[in-house]
Amino acid sequence: MARTDARLRQAYNSLLDLLAPLPIGASLMSEVKLAAALGVSRTVVRAVLARLASAGIVQIIGRDKTLLRQPLASEALALRDDYISHDALEARFLDWVLRFDVAAGTSLNVTQLSRQFNAPPHVLAEFLASLSQSGLVERRPRGGWRLLGFTADYALDLSDFRQVLELHAIRHLVTLPPAHQVWADLSAIKAEHLALWARLETDFHDFSALDGRFHALINSAVPNRFVTQFQKAIRLIFHYHYQWDKTLERHRNAAAIREHLQIITALEAREAEQAVQAARAHLATAKEALLHSLRGHQAGG
Amino acid sequence: MARTDARLRQAYNSLLDLLAPLPIGASLMSEVKLAAALGVSRTVVRAVLARLASAGIVQIIGRDKTLLRQPLASEALALRDDYISHDALEARFLDWVLRFDVAAGTSLNVTQLSRQFNAPPHVLAEFLASLSQSGLVERRPRGGWRLLGFTADYALDLSDFRQVLELHAIRHLVTLPPAHQVWADLSAIKAEHLALWARLETDFHDFSALDGRFHALINSAVPNRFVTQFQKAIRLIFHYHYQWDKTLERHRNAAAIREHLQIITALEAREAEQAVQAARAHLATAKEALLHSLRGHQAGG
DNA sequence: CATTCTGTCTTTAATGATAAAAACCAATAA
DNA sequence: TTATTGGTTTTTATCATTAAAGACAGAATG
Structure with missing residues (x-):
């Protein structure tokens, strides 16, 4: 009431x-x-x-x-089981979307989702509206929402866009003065990569988080709110996919660490073109991995 | 009810x-x-x-x-005066925000806005949620929304981001085969520029629309949903600002036409670096114009 | 006399109830 | 068979209601 x-x-x-x-x-x-x-x-x-x-x-x-x-x-007064937070809703919804094998175009209904995620309907409507900007979901002409779905097509666009932003960040990064904070951070994360490399046999699962922080660091060279916003979305989606695709995980992570180190080395030497080439290669690998995980997941059900 | x-x-x-x-x-x-x-x-x-x-x-x-x-x-049954459409709401809201009738940081309340724009409250809430992705507005912790406002800072980020996307589009465009549709379109829009140039004394107001189509054409070379989406937002905001800043409008439009023609010529000659340089110069001009219109407007009230 | 505090009132946003619309299924006529 | 309709269920958009927030004036305190 x-x-x-x-x-x-x-x-x-x-x-x-x-x-x-x-x-x-x-x-x-x-x-x-x-x-x-x-x-x-x-x-x-x-x-x-x-x-x-x-x-x-x-x-x-x-x-x-x-x-x-x-x-x-x-x-003490009894508290009714409280609704979940916005962040929790986002995490659970993305988890559901990215795992769920729905055909692109299925319609979502707020009532069912609100039951499923234990959130009041208007919170869900608001959440879907905010998602509509990233193109995962769209409003149907009269009532309801349509899930556009995380298709291979979407993943391609996402990867390409990521590449545009990240190569720009790399080019910008090499022009920053030696006193800039980013160089210290880069040196620190380089050490982390080497440390993880040494204990990779056992701790290869730690790479996902390290990968996220590495790319966030690269992008932090460009202090632009739109870049930051996209970086957040990209990180979320790549992170979720990393969680499933366990095939050759250790081997893949080892390769990624090598690629990261190549980028860092080139950056520290201020070799712009070399860094761009290394980043291009790395992003191509990541894109391939994303598409592979997508195919594997869609085929598996 | x-x-x-x-x-x-x-x-x-x-x-x-x-x-x-x-x-x-x-x-x-x-x-x-x-x-x-x-x-x-x-x-x-x-x-x-x-x-x-x-x-x-x-x-x-x-x-x-x-x-x-x-x-x-x-x-015939009487129709109650219907609510405005989503697009109309977007246009009117942006118009209101971009004209700076409100200071950045003021809190918005859905009730008042719903009266102001003649739309039901939940439609406004949904609209604000969708806007929150572009960073113009944000949710307050407990209830309500806060207008972050279209500040000079925001305009700078927007212009920089636009430049990243557009230079990428230019670099991509020159690699397209001669049979691609974009070359015919480019040739057509070049003719339009020359035609407008001839009658610029009287019709310089027509440039705003032509400018929008020119940049849309450049970006259409990159068929990426994120590029398209951002292009739409950028176009909207630049378009609105063009509407106010009438200082030296004819002179400015003449310069812009020359810059456009330089870009087109370089593109048609497949001179990538030359086109990038011309585009860089043009985007710098556009950025300056945006900031100028912003300052003028803020000073004016 | 200035400051802090409280009573009262207004405004606003979140929520459930509800009517309209959509979707679905079974039954029936062509 | 196929198209059409009647009845029923599900879902969405809207509104009334209530909790929470905020503003203001007057009272109390030091």
Whole structure:
């Protein structure tokens, strides 16, 4: 019917915790300070105080608020199982889309998704709207949404676009002065690559995270909000695919580390063209791996 | 309360128009065919037919639907003033934002915007969510939205990103075979430039549209959905700014036409580096013009 | 007298109820 | 068989309702 009072309940319980160590007869802070302490608005604080007063835990006379008795642990208000966060929704939805073998063009319905992901419908609608910008999903003319799906075609466009941005970042990077932070970071990540190389037999799974940070570092040379935004999306999708395609994983990661090191070496020598060539080769490998994982997944079901 | 019956009303009126030329006693099509003809679902058609029957305009016996009498013009159902379309909303909102009637950082509330733009609140929420991807607007932690605004910083990022994409498109374009459609289009648009040049004294306002088509053509060489999407956003924003900055407009457009022609000439000669240099110069000019229009507008209020 | 605090009121956003529309299936007429 | 319709279920768009946030003025405190 209306907004839930989850916020009130949470604030109530938090205040009970704050009250527990106080002696009986102690006076509470002002409403404004309580609001700041609990991280809620004064309206909520007043509702909480009224509820505490009617429970006989505090007495409110004028602006004096005194603790009448210790609250019982059982007096905490029950919290309904809360909805998941936006980030969790994004992760679970992408996981579902990227794993789910739906034909491109299937229609999504908000009601079912909201049940599936335990989120209110309007949150899902908002989320789908934000996804529509990246072309994974689109609005149907009258009602509902259509999943365009993560097709091979989409993956190709994504890889190509990634290459454009990343080669530009490489070209830009070599022009940065030696005092720039990126060179220190590059040196550090080079050491990490060498360290992982030494223990690759056992820890080859760690490469996925390292790969993500390496590419983020390269792109950080271009402080552009659009580059950053795309980098985030690309990283998410590549990361998810890495999780499935376990074929030749160790071998593939070893090759990728070698490629990364070639790029780093060329960058440190300020050899722009050499770095670009190395990056081009590496991105081609990554694109191939993405398409391979896609084919394997689609074939497997 | 619930969904509006605007769809029913529109279908009813359309069907009245279809019925008008028919003689009395004529039989109507089947529900499915009527639905196809009116562009609505069969449910709506059935509701319309029921309404026509109760108005005594048609008689429905079994599956025979016969026209009893000519409908009067006054029997059309009144349409409540309909909400604006999604595209219109986008145009009006961007117009509002880009004109800087609001300071960057102000919080937006859906209710007020929904009144201002005559759109239901949830449509506005959906629209804002889709905008959040392009970084013009962001969600506030608890409720509401914040307008990040079209700052000089944003314009710089946008111009830089545009340059990355467009230079890539240029480099790609020269590698396309002579039989490719783009060369014919390029030749055609070159002629348009020369034609506009001849009548520039009077028609310099036509340049804005030509500029948009020229850059769209360049980018069409790269058939990538992300490039296309960004091109659309960039075009929108540059277009809006062109509309205000009237200082030296004729002079500026003349310069831009010369720059365009230089790019085209270099492309037609397959001189990649020369084309890139010309494009770089032109994009620098465009960036300067954008920033200039921004400063002028901010100073003006 | 300045500052802090509270009571009251207004505005706004999240949520459930609900009507309209779409989709589906079985039955029936052609 | 094939096309059409009746009945039913599912889903979406819209609205009323309520919780939360915020603003303001007046009261209380130091």
